[in-house]
Amino acid sequence: MPLCSSCGSNTYVPRVAVDFLGLHDxxxxxxxxxxxxxxxxxxxxxxxxxxxxDYEVEICRLxxxxxxxxxxxxxxxxxxxxxxxxxxxxxxILQCIFDDCCDMNIFRVVDSKRRLPMHSSQALRxxxxxxxxxxxxxxxxxxxxxPAIWSRISLEWRMNATRDYCEDEHAQVFFPISNFLDRSQExxxxxxxxxxxDSFLKPGVLHPSLEQFLGHIVRWQDLSFNCAVYSIKDLLDRISFPVLRKLYLSTCMIEEDLIPFIDTVPNLRSLSLVNHDDFSGRFTSFNFKLLSHLDLAPNQADIQDSFDQCPNLFSLGITESWQDSRAEGPMKGPYSSRIEILTVRHGCCWSVSDASxxxxxxxxxxxxxxxxxxxxESGGWPIKKYWNNFKPFMMFVKQSSFQLTTFSIQQLSISDANLVYILVHLPTLQNLTVDDISPxxxxLSSCFIENLHGYHSSSLHPQTGSIIPxxxxxxxxxxxxxxxSDLSVVEMVQSRWIPTRRHAVGTSALEVDCLREFTLTFLNRSEAEAGAYRSLxxxxxxxxxxxxxxxxxEGEEEEEEKD
Incomplete structure (x- = not known):
């Protein structure tokens, strides 16, 4: 291969000088x-x-x-x-992170004009x-x-397979479920x-989705059951639930479903009954000495019985309105010195009721x-009018005289002034969550944000000092x-950032503690509008x-690099 005469390098020098102009002439x-x-x-x-x-050899070399x-x-x-x-x-530590990140593994089978969806169509996320x-x-x-991260499984089935049921297609859908069940071990x-x-297949034959789980029924610890066709009693003739600690039933017939089922769950700790028939006179038949959480739509005569029958109860979930609230006779006010966590469900039930x-x-x-x-209901419709139980709620706050540390409200139509008034009466509050409802x-107005300022007063709270120090x-x-107002939010957060007080909690009634966590989620806003929060x-x-x-x-969530 000819070398360059000027530098002696391996640069290739061609034998023929290319002269297109001379050739064309x-x-x-x-x-x-x-x-x-x-x-x-x-x-x-x-x-x-x-x-x-030579060029080909050089190209291969290069x-x-x-x-x-x-x-x-x-x-x-x-x-x-x-x-x-x-x-x-x-x-x-890596496994601890995995355990925190892996909540529920959700399998969805939705109705469509096509045949049963295959595994590849299910979102991996x-x-x-x-x-x-x-x-x-x-x-x-x-x-x-x-095995813990594989043992949390949710199956959401929205397909009617009455006409187009195919065993092979079901096998392909349920293969990953069986894979999870195997990896969860024991x-x-x-x-x-x-x-x-809709019910389908043969009489007495359960849905194939249930069949996948019933083989592992002895190790069910937390169960949430929502089914339009089958009731919880359909599982009773299978086997008992020796380790079941938490039970959620969306629909329950007390006499037919719950009473026979209770005998199969000796270690039950949490019971949630969203929709059930009349509970009156039946709670005394249960002996839930181990029960620590109860969630139900109470009758006035029954809720105090629940405290008497559940000596270890410290968490309670109830609806915002009584069932049979106009029953004859004096209303018995439930009292418990053990309840530390209370969840009150509001929604369409109170939107048509009055404060009584x-x-x-x-x-x-x-x-x-x-x-x-x-x-x-999650994703429920916004209420068309303001919350009409504000005054009864304040009666509850004042007569209980508790020292609340955690308070959260979700989709509640309440004015900013009433919300500030509530927070004024919760001076020991450490954790506050407000889930907005509608524009x-x-x-969550600018006036409300100003009231959360660390040291400024406002028209809703003219006193000196913060409403929740x-x-x-x-x-x-x-x-x-x-x-x-984005700038008001930034200023409020900055006013509560006091690094010297991160380890000194509540030492002075006139000073605020250091804010350790701030989360803000917007609807109908773009990433470009988040520039004001860069100052944080x-x-x-x-x-x-x-x-x-x-x-x-468009429904796409964008997250700022703040975590």
């Missing part, structure tokens, strides 16, 4: 017998052929060098991974255990060694069965630590308020946990 002007010079053309073509062969370069770069990248800080995390185990060999090894299971379909139906004036829980006002009836965690979710970055770097999420109009 000869092609245009020369003709006749004298213009044909076979020896010259043959010599040039021979040199060109040799040059092409291609090999390029491939070697890519291999070397890939090796360097992988070798540099040895310095990754995450490699310093022990497997024990709804199965966190499968996602984590697919990242790398180390993550997979740790995930497979954790670990106690959390099972959520939401079956909304409210449970609040009759309740008295002096030991209450956490209070949650929740919507009766027209939102309590012990606040450490503030979560404002699904904010849809029209008068929301220094606080986030210094220790406060800050999460800001924007939900676009």
């Amino acid at each position: 000869r092609l245009r002007t020369l003709s006749g017998p004298a213009s044909v010079q076979p020896d010259e053309v043959a010599s040039v073509l021979q040199n060109i052929q040799r040059d092409l062969e 291609e090999c060098l390029r491939q070697e370069k890519e291999r070397l770069e890939q090796y360097a990248t992988q070798f540099q991974s040895l310095l990754s800080p995450f490699r310093k995390v022990p497997d024990e 709804s199965k966190p255990a499968m996602v984590i185990s697919s990242v790398c060999s180390r993550w997979r090894r740790n995930a497979l060694s954790m 670990y106690p299971m959390t099972v959520n069965l939401d079956i909304q379909t 139906d409210s449970v609040f004036p009759l309740l008295s829980f002096p030991s209450l630590k956490a209070l949650h006002l929740e919507n009766s 027209d009836r939102s309590p 012990r606040l450490q965690s503030l979560r404002l979710l699904n904010v849809a308020a029209k008068t929301f 970055d220094p606080i986030e770097r210094n220790g406060m946990r800050i999460v800001v999420r924007m939900l676009k109009k």
Whole structure:
């Protein structure tokens, strides 16, 4: 191969100098017998052929060098991974992170015009255990060694298979479920069965989705059962529930379903009955000495009986209105010095009722630590009018005289002034969560934000000092308020960031504690509108946990790098 004469390097020098202009000129002007010079053309073509062969060899050599370069770069990248800080995390801590990240593995089978959906059509993101185990060999090894993350399974069935049932297609849908059941080994299971379909197959034959789980029924620990066709009694002739501790029933017939079922759950700790028939006179037949949580729609005559029959009860969930609230005779006010957690469900039931139906004036829980006002249905319709149980609720707060540390409200139509008034009467509050409801009836106004300021007074709270001085965690979710001021929020958070008081809680009634966590979720806003919250970055770097999420109009959630 010819070398470069000027530098002596391996740079290739061609034998034939390419001169297209000279060649074109000869092609245009020369003709006749004298213009044909076979020896010259043959010599040039021979040199060109040799040059092409040499070029091909050089290209192959350079291609090999390029491939070697890519291999070397890939090796360097992988070798540099040895310095990754995450490699310093022990497997024990990694498994704790996995356990926190893997909540429920959800399998959905929805109705469609096509035949039964295959496994490939199911979203992988709804199965966190499968996602984590697919990242790398180390993550997979740790995930497979954790039966707990595979034992939390939720099945949502929305397909009527009466006409088009196909055993082979069902086998393909349920294969991943059986895979999860196998990987969960003998670990106690959390099972959520939401079956909304017509009865089909043969009489007495259960839905194939239930058949998958019934083989592991002895290790069900938490069970949520919502089925339009089958009742809980359909499972009774199978086997008992020796480790079941938590039971949620969306629909329950006391006499037919619950009473026979209770004998099969000797270790029950939590019982939730959302829709049930009349409970009156039947609670005394139960002996729930181990029960610590009870959730039901109470009758006035029954709720005190629940306290008497459940000596270890410390958590209670009830509806906001009594059943049979206009029953004859004096109303008995339930009292319990043991209740520490209270969840009150509001929604369509109280939207058509008046304040005389409210449970609040009759309740008295002096030991209450956490209070949650929740919507009766997730994703329920916003209420068309303001909350009409504000005054009964304040009666409950004042007569209980509790020292509340956690308070949350979800989709409650309440004015900002009433919400501030409630918080004024909760000076010991440490954790506050407000889930917004609609732009027209939102309590999350700029005036409300000003009242959360660490030291400024406002028109709703002219007194000096903050309304909730012990606040450490503030979560404002699904904010849809029209008068929301981003700058006011930033200023409020900054006023509560007091690093010197992170370890000094409640030492002075006139000073506020340091805010440790702030979460803000917007509706119908884009990422571009989050610029005002960039000024919170220094606080986030210094220790406060800050999460800001924007939900676009298209429904796509964008998360700022705040966590």
